[in-house]
Amino acid sequence: xxxxxxxxxxxxxxxxxxxxxxxxxxxxxxxxxxxxxxxxxxxxxxxxxxxxxxxxxxxxxxxxxxxxxxxxxxxxxxxxxxxxxxxxxxxxxxxxxxxxxxxxxxxxxxxxxxxxxxxxxxxxxxxxxxxxxxxxxxxxxxxxxxxxxxxxxxxxxxxxxxxxxxxxxxxxxxxxxxxxxxxxxxxxxxxxxxxxxxxxxxxxxxxxxxxxxxxxxxxxxxx
Amino acid sequence: xxxxxxxxxxxxxxxxxxxxxxxxxxxxxxxxxxxxxxxxxxxxxxxxxxxxxxxxxxxxxxxxxxxxxxxxxxxxxxxxxxxxxxxxxxxxxxxxxxxxxxxxxxxxxxxxxxxxxxxxxxxxxxxxxxxxxxxxxxxxxxxxxxxxxxxxxxxxxxxxxxxxxxxxxxxxxxxxxxxxxxxxxxxxxxxxxxxxxxxxxxxxxxxxxxxxxxxxxxxxxxxxxxxxxxxxxxxxxxxxxxxxxxxxxxxxxxxxxxxxxxxxxxxxxxxxxxxxxxxxxxxxxxxxxxxxxxxxxxxxxxxxxxxxxxxxxxxxxxxxxxxxxxxxxxxxxxxxxxxxxxxxxxxxxxxxxxxxxxxxxxxxxxxxxxxxxxxxxxxxxxxxxxxxxxxxxxxxxxxxxxxxxxxxxxxxxxxxxxxxxxxxxxxxxxxxxxxxxxxxxxxxxxxxxxxxxxxxxxxxxxxxxxxx
Numbered sequence: 001x002x003x004x005x006x007x008x009x010x011x012x013x014x015x016x017x018x019x020x021x022x023x024x025x026x027x028x029x030x031x032x033x034x035x036x037x038x039x040x041x042x043x044x045x046x047x048x049x050x051x052x053x054x055x056x057x058x059x060x061x062x063x064x065x066x067x068x069x070x071x072x073x074x075x076x077x078x079x080x081x082x083x084x085x086x087x088x089x090x091x092x093x094x095x096x097x098x099x100x101x102x103x104x105x106x107x108x109x110x111x112x113x114x115x116x117x118x119x120x121x122x123x124x125x126x127x128x129x130x131x132x133x134x135x136x137x138x139x140x141x142x143x144x145x146x147x148x149x150x151x152x153x154x155x156x157x158x159x160x161x162x163x164x165x166x167x168x169x170x171x172x173x174x175x176x177x178x179x180x181x182x183x184x185x186x187x188x189x190x191x192x193x194x195x196x197x198x199x200x201x202x203x204x205x206x207x208x209x210x211x212x213x214x215x216x217x218x219x220x221x222x223x
Numbered sequence: 224x225x226x227x228x229x230x231x232x233x234x235x236x237x238x239x240x241x242x243x244x245x246x247x248x249x250x251x252x253x254x255x256x257x258x259x260x261x262x263x264x265x266x267x268x269x270x271x272x273x274x275x276x277x278x279x280x281x282x283x284x285x286x287x288x289x290x291x292x293x294x295x296x297x298x299x300x301x302x303x304x305x306x307x308x309x310x311x312x313x314x315x316x317x318x319x320x321x322x323x324x325x326x327x328x329x330x331x332x333x334x335x336x337x338x339x340x341x342x343x344x345x346x347x348x349x350x351x352x353x354x355x356x357x358x359x360x361x362x363x364x365x366x367x368x369x370x371x372x373x374x375x376x377x378x379x380x381x382x383x384x385x386x387x388x389x390x391x392x393x394x395x396x397x398x399x400x401x402x403x404x405x406x407x408x409x410x411x412x413x414x415x416x417x418x419x420x421x422x423x424x425x426x427x428x429x430x431x432x433x434x435x436x437x438x439x440x441x442x443x444x445x446x447x448x449x450x451x452x453x454x455x456x457x458x459x460x461x462x463x464x465x466x467x468x469x470x471x472x473x474x475x476x477x478x479x480x481x482x483x484x485x486x487x488x489x490x491x492x493x494x495x496x497x498x499x500x501x502x503x504x505x506x507x508x509x510x511x512x513x514x515x516x517x518x519x520x521x522x523x524x525x526x527x528x529x530x531x532x533x534x535x536x537x538x539x540x541x542x543x544x545x546x547x548x549x550x551x552x553x554x555x556x557x558x559x560x561x562x563x564x565x566x567x568x569x570x571x572x573x574x575x576x577x578x579x580x581x582x583x584x585x586x587x588x589x590x591x592x593x594x595x596x597x598x599x600x601x602x603x604x605x606x607x608x609x610x611x612x613x614x615x616x617x618x619x620x621x622x623x624x625x626x627x628x629x630x631x632x633x634x635x636x637x638x639x640x641x642x643x644x645x646x647x648x649x650x651x652x653x654x655x656x657x658x659x660x661x662x663x664x665x666x667x668x669x670x671x672x673x674x675x676x677x678x679x680x681x682x683x684x685x686x687x688x689x690x691x
Contacts, residue, residue, distance in 0.1 A: 088534070102514055104507070154549060180550060184581040185515055187588045187650055193553040216507050 001046040005029045006036030008054040033057025046116045052079040060093040067094035074115040106217035113168045130166040131223030162221040171218035238403025249392045264377040306371035326359040333361040413442040459528040481509040519649040526656035532575040541566035551587045561599040582657040585650035586616045594620035610689035617682040628667040663687040
């Protein structure tokens, strides 16, 4: 994946650059909004990681300019501002996801990969398939090896999100945000309980477990 | 040079400006009055002189030079109030009360007006000069006749008026200055107390307050406005300072623990023993918990400093509670707790959905955490008779002793018997802050009571005011 990192904090930028490069991505870094704008116009990227507050041109303005010019590259905003208003403002400006600093690196990678994937599978799908697991989005049916699995509505949504991001790590926070639409951290990991219920339904009785726990990151659905 | 403070005050400057404008207007007024009155005096004198001249000319026409001469002599000795001088063709005085014609030069025309000074000796022997006016005409025979009038008395009257007006102007200016000083003093005294407060605050004393005299005037309004502002500021800063202290206090121990773990892991790794990867993961988890605590404290501080809930929307609290219940129900079941929800439909609330959901999640979290297996957790949303909306969670856990209830809402307070449970002790503090930001209340009560050695349970209610 080609990533553009627009971040004015040199150390944070370098850590991101190194981490994402190690994760197998091709990264280009820009130290402020102006440079970011130039880089974004000069080449094609799969995802842009943009800090909200930067000298010369802030992240929100930069993305607004790009969106006006028709650039639809997914944008992940990074911000030290965690207020809901700030998140709404960032998403209104054309951001696709919003991550509040400080964040776990696993969270960043998971979100960047989810953004890129969302773009790949941008077309409307009615059938999701991961290995021997099938999800019919219209009939609201899930089958594994042809055997129907009965899911609660929320479990269905949870599995849909995992299937759309199959092979990638998704964090608990991402699940809480994208499936339940809550933006807070519960004190106990309630998500774990929901995952274990889902796991018991899709993995129990099959020789190979698909829903895996990724230490320090979250979960991953493997084909 | 710096002027004394009083002269630099705004009211005093305004007074001065007013006085300058007033003085200019008064001067113009005086000038007009003077010109009008003085002009009138001269016109009056001129008319009298012209009439006298005409009467003398008539006498001359009828009786000739000799009769005129006689008349002049008569009128000069009588008190006619006029000044006369009759001259022959060569301009040599013949008769009259003046020795020389005030009209200078031989080339004087046939009819010539003149203003001049009359030298007179008063009874004391001092010389006084009085203003006079006169008209000189050449008679038909070539002789010259001058008729004048003493206008000193009338002009003196004008001068008196002018003097009186100047006196009045001086009086007005003096009174104005005095008034300006009094007004300035009053304003300064009021403003001084306010600037004193501002100075103290700038100097770091946030507790300084302006004196409110309850007179209801604009200074009072300003003072109480300033005080309100300072109250809010002090609360916000106090909240932030408290948050800072709390963060420092609560982050120190997990950070210390984290450091110790890393150090131990590093030593073990040096010796080729232990599980460095595992230690790193544990360290990461520790760091995540530190961040979680940090974010929670920050949220609480921001909510406490907020005037109204951020991003308020109108929503159905029953629906919101159902969402949160759905999130926690599996957790209850896993722990062997009976979970029930009684949600009144179609209620309305105005507030921040996200924070209220989080508050409810925190309350449920505590209930699940502290209720032993086999117990029950009940979530209820209902409308009170007052119209307020009550969202409550009742559990059958050990409860909180009445004396401790106020304390558990404070930050980082965890009761002795819960020290071994995970959590930073911020859950209820956040609920309290959410309640406060929504102008609602957080209530803690006893649960359903003691049964079989368990209980008495706890009932936590978030009460939010009705809309409008």
